[in-house]
Amino acid sequence: xxxxxxxxxxxxxxxxxxxxxxxxxxxxxxxxxxxxxxxxxxxxxxxxxxxxxxxxxxxxxxxxxxxxxxxxxxxxxxxxxxxxxxxxxxxxxxxxxxxxxxxxxxxxxxxxxxxxxxxxxxxxxxxxxxxxxxxxxxxxxxxxxxxxxxxxxxxxxxxxxxxxx
Numbered sequence: 001x002x003x004x005x006x007x008x009x010x011x012x013x014x015x016x017x018x019x020x021x022x023x024x025x026x027x028x029x030x031x032x033x034x035x036x037x038x039x040x041x042x043x044x045x046x047x048x049x050x051x052x053x054x055x056x057x058x059x060x061x062x063x064x065x066x067x068x069x070x071x072x073x074x075x076x077x078x079x080x081x082x083x084x085x086x087x088x089x090x091x092x093x094x095x096x097x098x099x100x101x102x103x104x105x106x107x108x109x110x111x112x113x114x115x116x117x118x119x120x121x122x123x124x125x126x127x128x129x130x131x132x133x134x135x136x137x138x139x140x141x142x143x144x145x146x147x148x149x150x151x152x153x154x155x156x157x158x159x160x161x162x163x164x165x
Contacts, residue, residue: 026065035077036064039111042078046085054092054099059108060085066113072146080144081111083151084133088140091159101163107138116145129154135162 028036043060051058060081067077088106092099119128132143133154140159148154 028064031069032064032067035067035069035072036062038076039064039078039081042076043081043085046082046089050085050089050092053089054103054106056103056106058088058106061108061110063112063114068113075146077113077144077146080146080148080151081109081142084109084111084140084142084155087152087155087159091156098160098163102159105138105163106135106140109140109142111142111144113144116143119147126150126154126157130157133158135159 039062047058047060050056062081088102088109091102117128117131120131123131126149128145129148129151132145132148134141135158140155142151142155
């Protein structure tokens with residue numbers, strides 16, 4: 001292969017090998033920043049308790065760029081995520097067989113405002129909530145919507161199913 005062709009090929013491919021800057025998190029609007037601060041504050045104690053009970057260092061995240069103040073008006077949006085942490089704590093404290101598997105499979109919790117699957121006509125009181133929860137790749141994801149109910153029961157149900165697979 002001619003030297004010029006090798007040099008040209010290397011020059012053409014060089015930009016692909018260069019490190020790229022990390023994507024910056026989207027800038028939040030002031031009401032989203034306030035909601036995120038409320039969420040972070042509300043998660044501190046339940047997260048600490050779950051971590052202590054399980055012997056873990058779980059993290060809890062959300063994505064406030066999707067937070068809609070009108071949809072959550074008059075509701076403590078962060079209180080949808082607290083029951084997930086409560087169920088993790090309870091499982092670790094009272095169910096040793098589940099704790100043994102949970103500590104291997106669960107790394108973080110993500111309570112998000114996007115990706116909510118719609119409520120179906122024949123849903124029971126927990127079906128809608130359960131459909132919007134999953135444990136996947138070490139992350140318990142809860143797609144939060146203000147019409148969801150029985151969050152403790154739903155989180156317990158989803159965790160039990162995932163930990164028994």
